Amino acid sequence: KSLKRDVRCINLKELEELALKMAAKTKRGEKIFIDLEELGYTKLLGEGKITLPAKVKVQSCTEAALKKIREAGGEILTAAEEVEEATAG
Structure with a gap:
C-alpha cells in the first residue's frame, strides 16, 4: 500500500x-471563515491574490499563500497550529 495521501x-x-x-452571508466587520477541509481541499497554493480578510482552515499551505x-x-x-494552540492554553 502507498502511504501517499490524495492532495487536493x-x-x-x-x-x-x-x-x-461568503462575504454576502457574513456580518459586516467579521472575518470570513472558510473551511477548505470541509470542502475537500487539503492544500492552499499561492497563485492569484485575495483581497478579503479571511480565516482559512486547511491542512497545509505554501509560504506564498x-x-x-x-x-x-x-x-x-x-492542524499543526490547532494542536499548538490547544497545548499552549
Whole structure:
C-alpha cells in the first residue's frame, strides 16, 4: 500500500471567489471563515491574490499563500497550529 495521501489543491484566485460568495452571508466587520477541509481541499497554493480578510482552515499551505492571506488581514488555521494552540492554553 502507498502511504501517499490524495492532495487536493486550491489556488488563492479560487479562494477569492469563495470568499466573495461568503462575504454576502457574513456580518459586516467579521472575518470570513472558510473551511477548505470541509470542502475537500487539503492544500492552499499561492497563485492569484485575495483581497478579503479571511480565516482559512486547511491542512497545509505554501509560504506564498500564507503571506498573501496575512497581507489581506486574514489568517490560516492548520492542524499543526490547532494542536499548538490547544497545548499552549
